[in-house]
Amino acid sequence: xxxxxxxxxxxxxxxxxxxxxxxxxxxxxxxxxxxxxxxxxxxxxxxxxxxxxxxxxxxxxxxxxxxxxxxxxxxxxxxxxxxxxxxxxxxxxxxxxxxxxxxxxxxxxxxxxxxxxxxxxxxxxxxxxxxxxxxxxxxxxxxxxxxxxxxxxxxxxxxxxxxxxxxxxxxxxxxxxxxxxxxxxxxxxxxxxxxxxxxxxxxxxxxxxxxxxxxxxxxxxxxxxxxxxxxxxxxxxxxxxxxxxxxxxxxxxxxxxxxxxxxxxxxxxxxxxxxxxxx
Amino acid sequence: xxxxxxxxxxxxxxxxxxxxxxxxxxxxxxxxxxxxxxxxxxxxxxxxxxxxxxxxxxxxxxxxxxxxxxxxxxxxxxxxxxxxxxxxxxxxxxxxxxxxxxxxxxxxxxxxxxxxxxxxxxxxxxxxxxxxxxxxxxxxxxxxxxxxxxxxxxxxxxxxxxxxxxxxxxxxxxxxxxxxxxxxxxxxxxxxxxxxxxxxxxxxxxxxxxxxxxxxxxxxxxxxxxxxxxxxxxxxxxxxxxxxxxxxxxxxxxxxxxxxxxxxxxxxxxxxxxxxxxx
Numbered sequence: 001x002x003x004x005x006x007x008x009x010x011x012x013x014x015x016x017x018x019x020x021x022x023x024x025x026x027x028x029x030x031x032x033x034x035x036x037x038x039x040x041x042x043x044x045x046x047x048x049x050x051x052x053x054x055x056x057x058x059x060x061x062x063x064x065x066x067x068x069x070x071x072x073x074x075x076x077x078x079x080x081x082x083x084x085x086x087x088x089x090x091x092x093x094x095x096x097x098x099x100x101x102x103x104x105x106x107x108x109x110x111x112x113x114x115x116x117x118x119x120x121x122x123x124x125x126x127x128x129x130x131x132x133x134x135x136x137x138x139x140x141x142x143x144x145x146x147x148x149x150x151x152x153x154x155x156x157x158x159x160x161x162x163x164x165x166x167x168x169x170x171x172x173x174x175x176x177x178x179x180x181x182x183x184x185x186x187x188x189x190x191x192x193x194x195x196x197x198x199x200x201x202x203x204x205x206x207x208x209x210x211x212x213x214x215x216x217x218x219x220x221x222x223x224x225x226x227x228x229x230x231x232x233x234x235x236x237x238x239x240x241x242x243x244x245x246x247x248x249x250x251x252x253x254x255x256x257x258x259x260x261x262x263x264x265x266x267x268x269x270x271x272x273x274x275x276x277x278x279x
Numbered sequence: 280x281x282x283x284x285x286x287x288x289x290x291x292x293x294x295x296x297x298x299x300x301x302x303x304x305x306x307x308x309x310x311x312x313x314x315x316x317x318x319x320x321x322x323x324x325x326x327x328x329x330x331x332x333x334x335x336x337x338x339x340x341x342x343x344x345x346x347x348x349x350x351x352x353x354x355x356x357x358x359x360x361x362x363x364x365x366x367x368x369x370x371x372x373x374x375x376x377x378x379x380x381x382x383x384x385x386x387x388x389x390x391x392x393x394x395x396x397x398x399x400x401x402x403x404x405x406x407x408x409x410x411x412x413x414x415x416x417x418x419x420x421x422x423x424x425x426x427x428x429x430x431x432x433x434x435x436x437x438x439x440x441x442x443x444x445x446x447x448x449x450x451x452x453x454x455x456x457x458x459x460x461x462x463x464x465x466x467x468x469x470x471x472x473x474x475x476x477x478x479x480x481x482x483x484x485x486x487x488x489x490x491x492x493x494x495x496x497x498x499x500x501x502x503x504x505x506x507x508x509x510x511x512x513x514x515x516x517x518x519x520x521x522x523x524x525x526x527x528x529x530x531x532x533x534x535x536x537x538x539x540x541x542x543x544x545x546x547x548x549x550x551x552x553x554x555x556x557x558x
Contacts, residue, residue: 122402122405122406122409123401123402123405125405125408125409126401126402126404126405126408127401128408129404129405129407129408129446129450130401130404130446130450156469157469157470157471158471159471165457167408167409171408171454171457174453174465175450178444178450178465178467181467181469183464183465183466183467183469183470183471183476184464184465185462185463185464185465186453186457186462186463186464186465187462188457188460188462190435190436190460190462191436191462192436192437192438192462197462
């Protein structure tokens, strides 16, 4: 069994992105992400630290704009509009969900496609759906594709079963896999025989948000298992796959933590550098 | 073998929509579609006649705005903006592709989501992708869903294989099927064993645009076959399914012509009436 870990992927990608960032900096452009955070939610803060570290390692900027929990809609709106206009800002990430008093649908659509680094706007969702080469996909599903590419897993003509149909992972991931010419099956809570749909796949992408729901009965020999789940159970992180039971049975698997989730910040960096190149 | 024909579906829907339109008219609102046609392409004209007939049968308006083949971008743009603002217009349909000198991407996105009766804008594509209940899906994939509903074919938990991944049919159809809680497999030209992917389905939706590509080796007993293809071969219309060879083997099949294609104008009517109700 091979373990597909984030670390070598991130190291290789960071090296590549750092070289691109260095070229941009020699032209006076410092690739910069603006993070908009309302309040101090612990998971936002943890992700923020990961982003800042990743951007620093490639010599890029990630600047946090912290707003109080009771901030007004107008203040967030004006900040997003200002950041969207600012030529020194190449990408914008706003942590969500926002507090309930803020109109999230209105706010997330204020960022233009080229600066929407994690696909929060409807227009970028449309581009992911159409796969027309415009805008950026959400970082997590793209991390799955980048990991498969790094570990040299071909996708063309392969059967991929995606478990989960969220707009954050399942559906955009299905579109990215189609772009790579995989044959994609999308499963969910109403799928009748999930075991069969999983067993027949070459690759399983588990993105249901249900701790260890993919067990030994779902897998078969030679499979690649991409675990996108990040769940907290009894104070410990675990994925959507029962790692201990499944890993001895398959060809390759991503651990949680240390797998897909570890590659997402590199995707954010990729988008910000691409945006900086285009400006 | 049952034949799922458009006629009874359209008759039932038209009756329903006519009642809704009558209520609107009693309040002084005449549901109205604006058709924008550039040039005189024969297939546009044929579709236009079908639309006008369908709208007349429900007592609704379908007004054609014909523009010459060499019309300028500005003229089309101004017409679309004017129609979008016009309170007496509840839906807009622009025949595409447009002549090459016109920027189709810019023009198709000028229509607001609520008037975009056949999902030509990116924003409505995003709503179809998210299935968030806003905007209207493209008429052809929705016709598939309406036919299955009329013929009382349950979708929840069913395996559906969609052959084709276009933005006109395959991908939006996959999203509509997911909404109905089907387990959806999307196949395409790079799918390795299309026969197997089709045979294992409860329902096959053929939307590849390849004449009679689905043959007896693709089907199995008890299946429902929805043929979305409309191809011209030797001067005769045929679908993506080899009807003569496949129909004796399955539970139900849509003919071409007289099947899915016949229901699309009713979907257009549905959207225009829904839009008129909301205004």
